[in-house]
Amino acid sequence: MSGRKIVVALGGNAILSKDASAAAQQQALLDTARYLVEFIKQGDHLIIAHGNGPQVGNLLLQQAAGSTEANPAMPLDTAVAMTQGSIGYWMQNALSQVLAENGMNVDVATVVTQVEVAPDDPAFTNPSKPIGPFYSKDEVTKLRAEHPDQTFVEDAGRGYRRVVPSPKPIGVNESNVVNKLVDADIIPVAVGGGGVPVVRDGNRFVGREAVIDKDFASEKLAELVGADLLIILTAVDNIYVNFNKPDQKQLTNVTVKELKDYIKQDQFAKGSMLPKVEAAIKFVEQRPDAKAVVTSLQNVGQFLSEGSGTIITAAPVPTK
Numbered sequence: 001m002s003g004r005k006i007v008v009a010l011g012g013n014a015i016l017s018k019d020a021s022a023a024a025q026q027q028a029l030l031d032t033a034r035y036l037v038e039f040i041k042q043g044d045h046l047i048i049a050h051g052n053g054p055q056v057g058n059l060l061l062q063q064a065a066g067s068t069e070a071n072p073a074m075p076l077d078t079a080v081a082m083t084q085g086s087i088g089y090w091m092q093n094a095l096s097q098v099l100a101e102n103g104m105n106v107d108v109a110t111v112v113t114q115v116e117v118a119p120d121d122p123a124f125t126n127p128s129k130p131i132g133p134f135y136s137k138d139e140v141t142k143l144r145a146e147h148p149d150q151t152f153v154e155d156a157g158r159g160y161r162r163v164v165p166s167p168k169p170i171g172v173n174e175s176n177v178v179n180k181l182v183d184a185d186i187i188p189v190a191v192g193g194g195g196v197p198v199v200r201d202g203n204r205f206v207g208r209e210a211v212i213d214k215d216f217a218s219e220k221l222a223e224l225v226g227a228d229l230l231i232i233l234t235a236v237d238n239i240y241v242n243f244n245k246p247d248q249k250q251l252t253n254v255t256v257k258e259l260k261d262y263i264k265q266d267q268f269a270k271g272s273m274l275p276k277v278e279a280a281i282k283f284v285e286q287r288p289d290a291k292a293v294v295t296s297l298q299n300v301g302q303f304l305s306e307g308s309g310t311i312i313t314a315a316p317v318p319t320k
């Protein structure tokens with residue numbers, strides 16, 4: 001197979017900004033597809049992963065609002081699978097349109113993906129993954145009284161959000177399916193929303209109520225399919241040290257060792273940039289000849305033409 005095998009993890013802004021309507025999310029994905037098509041045009045094989053935090057939280061609220069004894073709300077693992085379906089549909093639809101506009105006849109297929117987690121992962125008793133909408137202090141006081149089984153935390157000064165367990169991925173059940181699709185020149189959309197969390201029980205997998213971080217799930221999939229590149233697309237063009245301070249410094253080419261030193265200095269916010277940095281480190285440690293990249297969708301053109309963005313490698317890249 002010629003061309004690079006690339007796992008692209010799409011951040012929140014690639015799907016949802018303020019307007020949670022289907023039409024607005026479909027429009028955002030159409031814009032996203034116009035950036036992604038540049039990889040396909042130059043012969044790369046893409047595997048597309050995406051988040052679902054806002055969508056799965058909103059879905060749980062809709063489920064709860066309409067549930068009756070005869071028509072009960074679905075559990076969180078099933079809700080994650082439902083968001084893989086809805087976002088996968090929007091992605092297939094958007095990318096197919098953009099591929100056709102570019103005169104390319106390439107199929108796109110969403111894979112409902114089960115991601116294995118450890119039953120004793122400590123995350124099950126320490127919810128940390130924010131989902132759904134933001135609430136004010138008054139709203140959250142009321143919600144805590146109404147739902148003593150749910151956990152709400154303050155999210156980076158932006159308000160309060162419900163948090164759910166977020167165990168680490170240890171396997172991707174459908175990684176062979178993803179590879180077969182890539183070999184057949186079909187673009188897979190996989191590990192959506194971090195994948196459906198499942199634990200092994202003899203010959204079967206059992207769903208668990210959790211939301212896996214899509215950056216970690218994308219990393220695990222990239223490892224398992226032998227990707228050449230893991231690209232994590234978010235709202236910033238680069239990773240920074242001293243982020244948002246007057247002396248902030250853009251990272252362009254950075255090694256695992258340098259990033260580990262910056263982690264010790266607390267340079268990356270937990271729950272936002274830190275998981276991306278950790279996923280990038282894990283990927284290049286597993287595959288030392290491969291690279292990881294953290295950049296924005298808007299910078300994809302410059303990444304392709306000039307290699308701009310933050311490029312993470314196991315060892316320093318020799319200068320020419």
Ligand SMILES: Nc1ncnc2c1ncn2[C@@H]1O[C@H](COP(=O)(O)OP(=O)(O)O)[C@@H](O)[C@H]1O
Nearest residue numbers: 011012234235236239240243267268269272273
């Ligand atoms: N050191 C840092 N360098 C760059 N961005 C950072 C840093 N620390 C925190 N951030 C923030 O992390 C955000 C990315 O995390 P997040 O919004 O959770 O990602 P996602 O795009 O997956 O939803 C960036 O947009 C930026 O605001």
Ligand SMILES: NC(=O)OP(=O)(O)O
Nearest residue numbers: 051052053193213214
């Ligand atoms: N599952 C997940 O990581 O979703 P977000 O990226 O939307 O938080």
